[in-house]
Amino acid sequence: MTNSNTKTKVITGLNTRLSYFHGWEPVSINGGAAKYSVSVLIPKDDKTTIDAINAAVDAAIDEGIAKFGGKKPNKKALKLPLRDGDLERDDEAYKGHYFLNANSNTPPDIVDRRNTRISDHSEVYSGCYARVSLNFYAFNSNGNKGIACGLGNIQKVRDGEPLGGRSSAADDFTTIDDDDFLE
Numbered sequence: 001m002t003n004s005n006t007k008t009k010v011i012t013g014l015n016t017r018l019s020y021f022h023g024w025e026p027v028s029i030n031g032g033a034a035k036y037s038v039s040v041l042i043p044k045d046d047k048t049t050i051d052a053i054n055a056a057v058d059a060a061i062d063e064g065i066a067k068f069g070g071k072k073p074n075k076k077a078l079k080l081p082l083r084d085g086d087l088e089r090d091d092e093a094y095k096g097h098y099f100l101n102a103n104s105n106t107p108p109d110i111v112d113r114r115n116t117r118i119s120d121h122s123e124v125y126s127g128c129y130a131r132v133s134l135n136f137y138a139f140n141s142n143g144n145k146g147i148a149c150g151l152g153n154i155q156k157v158r159d160g161e162p163l164g165g166r167s168s169a170a171d172d173f174t175t176i177d178d179d180d181f182l183e
Contacts, residue, residue, distance in 0.1 A: 064138020
């Protein structure tokens with residue numbers, strides 16, 4: 001779900017990192033509808049982004065009062081999108097970060113530092129650094145109430161070490177001498 005309301009929209013900082021990146025093709029998670037998605041890792045010292053997310057979540061709560069039965073709920077009773085990587089993940093990449101999961105039914109525009117569209121799928125991956133536009137909105141579904149995070153667009157900032165444990169061919173293999181190749 002996208003939302004053009006600036007009170008509920010956040011653009012993350014330059015040190016945001018992508019994890020579980022599915023921005024090129026939609027993927028079904030836990031049997032649900034296929035969506036474009038990413039886990040956004042935000043350094044805990046990026047106070048500007050964290051404060052903006054908290055303000056956008058508060059605005060989404062205010063805008064979602066109708067979904068909460070006409071009354072503003074206690075924030076602690078809601079499922080909130082921003083989570084603590086030190087407490088909730090046993091993964092080095094998440095240490096020292098907050099994270100949130102964002103998704104969309106439509107593909108994000110993915111651009112480089114010059115705002116030029118990226119078409120090479122190998123350029124943006126889990127582990128690279130990017131700014132991400134996020135939209136926060138209220139939900140009340142099947143007894144679950146909270147604030148969800150919609151994925152907007154992505155701007156790649158710089159490369160980072162790929163996440164997911166996959167090694168490169170250069171790491172796996174050594175050079176083979178041509179003399180021995182035909183023997």
